[in-house]
Amino acid sequence: MQPLYELTIHELNGLLKKKEIKSVDITKSYIDRIKKIDPVINSYLSIDPERAMDDAKMADTVIEKTSDGDFPELTGIPLSIKDIYLMKDTKTTCASKILENFNSPYDSTVIKKLKENNFVFLGKTNMDEFAMGSSTENSAFKITKNPWDTSRVPGGSSGGSAAGVSAGLCAGSFGTDTGGSIRQPASLCGVVGLKPTYGIISRYGIIAFSSSLDQAGPIAKDVLDCAILLKSVAGYDKNDHTSRKFEIKDYPELVRKAGKSIIKGLKIGFPVEFFSEGLEKDVYKKIMDVKELFKDLGAQTIDISLPDTSYSIAAYYVIATSEASSNLERYDGIRYGYRFIDDKNKTGDLNELFVNSRTKGFGKEVKRRIMLGTFALSAGYYDAYYKKASLVRKLIIKNYKDAFNKVDMIAGPTSPTAAFLIGEKMIDPLSMYLSDIYTISINLAYLPAMSIPVGITGENSSSASKLPVGMQIIAPWLAEDKMLCVAKVIEDTVGFAEKYKPPLHESFFDEGKGRTADMADRSANIK
Amino acid sequence: MGKNIDIVNVMKLAKLNFEEAEIAGFDAELNKILDYINMLSAANTSKLEGLHEDLDYDAVVGHMSKTQSIPLLRQDAEEEKEADVCATGGFDFNVVKNDAPEFEPDEPDSDRGYFIVPAVIE
Known part of the structure; x- marks a missing residue:
């Protein structure tokens, strides 16, 4: 039998329903796996095995009490959570030194809903500090490795979550996506990631980076799991003033029913701007293979244009940094955790306390973005930068409106390249920003989109790295149901999960046994 | 557009402080990013008004x-x-x-x- 950590949420749920296994068995399997593998991958910032086992026992009690298997699908399922979600009595650091000792005073709405579903909490995952980055290298605490090649990044900012799902360190995870932070790491780690329409998952209790762009979403092993996770947390929340009243569909049920016939007659748009300069050859090839697949399944593939795509990164880095500079004003050295006190020189005024705490507490990329945003909002520059970027955002929305009048769904690559090397883009921030070229405009337009793995690079070469390639599917506003169904058919037809697995061989971990065992002990102590 | 960032002034506004040596690095990086962002001036937004979109789906x-x-x-x-x-x-x-x-x-x-x-x- 396959180890439990390899199974999907829906498979585990099936076994729990039949009472063939217990949640404590699943949870134990994950904890063992984490102790063994995570010292190499560094998916987690904190784990709490005791709490996880307690959650599992509680879930088992719920399962035992229900006779007909009528318990929520997430009952007894071990999940990891990006360290940006507040969860009462756990540390929420946002991978920042400035929040290193910050204890969450309350539950975010997402966590509240997951608790109502009796989920098992494994731990908090690593990320770029304040979700600012595309590689998880901006974490103040550790660098997460890509399970497909540990010399490479897992993407970011939800890199810990994506690497964890990919390496079997959790059954699923929740991340956040401001400019691609769910979809790009999902693509680089060969898993499924979904960024829903702005407003359908409550942002209440999620640490804010850029409030008009931030959106929570699931990262999962397959499309059906993604649908299960989405359904369990979506919905209107009066505590989030950008939350939206809408009809939550039964996404898992729709996905289960989705057959090849749903593709027939669909118009799928391929934006020419997504296939331009900078797109890696193998990525291009894999996306073209899926384009052919769409045709075989009876879809009409149409080349479309999103003419203002080239402005999206520039507009994004004005809007996101402006909002960030304002959102991050609250870290003043007084109200949250970290305060810098100059022991030698106890004088100094309140202003120095602000400046010193922020300067020592924030990492380099965060400071860079606060500076850029402060500049864009400063007197004399507001019209030229913030206002202009907001108007360009309208152009981008119009591009998508026009496109969705012609096609039902849009498809293309999620990221221009497969996973890049650790350190490769850290020297040049702009090159890092450009790696989000295909994902950013979706956030600007409040649209839903997801990434699914469709192939592997370097297939015809013995030396080249074998790295996953993700395809992005973009749907009209609130059409998550249709997007998931299309993704499911492509997933079934491509059969990625059956063909490929990250090369996490047992020997890989045995070789460095001393080091790994030592680190495993350390990580087990993190709490 | 096309203006350079006055690092020392923005630093004060942002309540951050950089050492002399750091300022040069930040200055170069931020101005490079700003050069890129300046492409926005080429976008034709003359017919658009207001900052926020009332999305009519x-x-x-x-x-x-x-x-x-x-x-x-x-x-x-x-x-x-x-x-x-x-x-x-x-x-x-x-x-x-x-x-x-x-x-x-x-x-x-x-x-x-x-x-x-x-x-x-x-």
Whole structure:
């Protein structure tokens, strides 16, 4: 039998329903796996095995009490959570030194809903500090490795979550996506990631980076799991003033029913701007293979244009940094955790306390973005930068409106390249920003989109790295149901999960046994 | 556009401080990013007004699914406003709790639920 950590949420749920296994068995399997593998991958910032086992026992009690298997699908399922979600009595650091000792005073709405579903909490995952980055290298605490090649990044900012799902360190995870932070790491780690329409998952209790762009979403092993996770947390929340009243569909049920016939007659748009300069050859090839697949399944593939795509990164880095500079004003050295006190020189005024705490507490990329945003909002520059970027955002929305009048769904690559090397883009921030070229405009337009793995690079070469390639599917506003169904058919037809697995061989971990065992002990102590 | 960032001034506004040596690095990086951002001036936005989009999805979703027009920001229903308890705004009171020292006994410094900060007035 396959180890439990390899199974999907829906498979585990099936076994729990039949009472063939217990949640404590699943949870134990994950904890063992984490102790063994995570010292190499560094998916987690904190784990709490005791709490996880307690959650599992509680879930088992719920399962035992229900006779007909009528318990929520997430009952007894071990999940990891990006360290940006507040969860009462756990540390929420946002991978920042400035929040290193910050204890969450309350539950975010997402966590509240997951608790109502009796989920098992494994731990908090690593990320770029304040979700600012595309590689998880901006974490103040550790660098997460890509399970497909540990010399490479897992993407970011939800890199810990994506690497964890990919390496079997959790059954699923929740991340956040401001400019691609769910979809790009999902693509680089060969898993499924979904960024829903702005407003359908409550942002209440999620640490804010850029409030008009931030959106929570699931990262999962397959499309059906993604649908299960989405359904369990979506919905209107009066505590989030950008939350939206809408009809939550039964996404898992729709996905289960989705057959090849749903593709027939669909118009799928391929934006020419997504296939331009900078797109890696193998990525291009894999996306073209899926384009052919769409045709075989009876879809009409149409080349479309999103003419203002080239402005999206520039507009994004004005809007996101402006909002960030304002959102991050609250870290003043007084109200949250970290305060810098100059022991030698106890004088100094309140202003120095602000400046010193922020300067020592924030990492380099965060400071860079606060500076850029402060500049864009400063007197004399507001019209030229913030206002202009907001108007360009309208152009981008119009591009998508026009496109969705012609096609039902849009498809293309999620990221221009497969996973890049650790350190490769850290020297040049702009090159890092450009790696989000295909994902950013979706956030600007409040649209839903997801990434699914469709192939592997370097297939015809013995030396080249074998790295996953993700395809992005973009749907009209609130059409998550249709997007998931299309993704499911492509997933079934491509059969990625059956063909490929990250090369996490047992020997890989045995070789460095001393080091790994030592680190495993350390990580087990993190709490 | 095409202006350079006055690092020292922005640093003050952002309540950050960089060492002399760091300033040069930040200056070069930020101005490179700004050069890139300046491409926005080429975008034709002359026919557009207002900063925020009131998204009307009717025309867009069209044949996909019929939904009502949805404004970007939530419109409060009257009855809901009344139902919300003003005293707490319907929030978990822990959210606005400012006595973090209860959670962190060591720092920030606190006294009887107040934060201790350096003197503002001499």
